[in-house]
Amino acid sequence: MSAAEELAPGAPLMEVRGLERRFVMGDEEVAVLKGVTFTINVGEYVAIIGPSGSGKSTLMYQIGCLDTPSEGTYHLAGYSVGALDDEELAALRNRFIGFVFQAFNLLPRTTAVDNVALPLRYAGVGIGERRRRARVALDRVGLGHRHDHTPDRLSGGERQRVAIARAIVTNPKLLLCDEPTGNLDQRVGAEIQALFEELNRDLGVTLVIVTHDPSLAKRARRNIKLVDGRVVHDGPALEGF
């Protein structure tokens, strides 16, 4: 995978073309994504919005390489995701994507350092080096004093910071966030969003936030709105969608 080195700021990172995703429900096939097309470039700050049932979660799993298209194509960093097998998809996720989830999804009874170090394990980094890099990432998200705490001893905001550290520890090109402030109160949510923006600005990581929270979406520089499996808006932030 040498394509990554050519991914300069502004170069296309994600190219979605006529993407369809159908699920078999009983006897019939239901299309959740009905031909989605867009391109996101390196360093962009995008919110994918839409009401529930619009298909935005399905789209997130698609662009997160956790699922493959039924129809159409998706290229991430030049790789055609539909053509890759399980191992290649895992390697692609590991190398290019950092996930942040609504429910944090940290491993219980595992220290912040080891939680953050987890992706590096699958990148083949040795235990000493990955803990060292995990500490650097934790410092980066402002948790320099909480390295050896387990999730149950951290507040919601701190847990999400650990999750963000885990997402950036591999230096991914894409930070893919699914309702990242959904479980946080407004003040903490704003802090987390400020952290995302800081990482987007300082590290040049592409920031894609999937949300139905208008306050989160309106600060993004670009909004992609999905309704019933189709893109109905792709442009500057919408006011009060």
Next chain:
Amino acid sequence: MFEHVLSALLALNSNKLRAALTMLGVVIGVLAVTLLVGVGDGARKYLDTTLSSLGTNLLNVVPGRTETRGGFGPPPASGIARPLTMDDVRAIERQATLIRGVSPVVTGGGTVRYRTRQRDTMVLGVGPQFSDLRNMHVDLGEFVREEDLQARRRVAILGRRVVRELFGDESALGQPIRIAGGRYRVVGIMEEKGRSLGFDLDDLVFIPATTAMDQFGQTHLSQLLTAARSKDDTASATEEIEEVLARRRNGERVFTIQSQEDLLKTFGALTAAMTMMLLAIASVSLVVGGIGIMNIMLVSVRERTREIGVRRAVGATRGDVLWQFLLEAVVISTIGGAIGLGLGAAIVAVVTKYAPDVPLRLSGWIAAVAFGSSFVVGVISGVVPARRAAALDPVDALRYE
């Protein structure tokens, strides 16, 4: 691989109580294997050494035809039997070349009396070579001599226990005693032999075989004891004796030669069967332990579905997840196996120290089998949960509530 073992250890460390309880099943299983098979193996060793201490390569001739191989054949037809006599002993002595010696044996019993003390005991009428053949030697005085046999002398050699009972601290050598009413003089005292297979080898009195026939009113010998010169000679020595005796009986083989080899083999097969049976019983507890692991692992996979989703999202392949759960089961199982083996070894050590008579042994092969089976149990009980974990779709796993 190291990474997988490491994360298995981390996972176990994060839920110590559950890991310990799950391990317990395997600990008990391996402990059961170690101890039960140890008992079987110890019994085999005990029989081996005991039987060998009675003398080696022994051949025992008894009158009458029986199938020795079967062990429990029909009783010998007494009509065909022709008694064994001192002449048979002399003939074997002269003609057989592959034997270490031969001795007549006349079994009898009676009350042995010295002054006011008496004891009912077994009296064996034997020849001089009995001592070497059976590996039982005199400590003081002399054993039955050739001239005693020929002159039908009334001399007796006493076992240690008989000496203790009749004479206490007094010197027994040269003292007159009565055996079943007959007058005898003590000419020898046997060395201490202890018990063997529940039989007290010190509770015996030896007298010349000829004297014994007179004493017990018998015209023939009970048995004829001989031994092959070496283990390899056993079969040919048996044939040789058969020929000598058959020639003296018009070719009729109305006697039976039992070899110690056959006896050892029979006992060996018996103890091996017992060991296998104990192993089978112990395996049941190991299987139960394995089911315990599988159960916990299945619960664990379900409980950690989200974790599996997260691991997949950050770059774990299906293979990574499979190995993780498989090795978790194997690590639980082998740690349990090691603990069980350690406990077993400790118990064997304690028992051997404080109760040396108990035939309990821990040999290398038992340890290897016990530990190996804990590994196998881990693999078997881990495969199903691990495959289930690996088969999870990452999206479904992340959405799992």
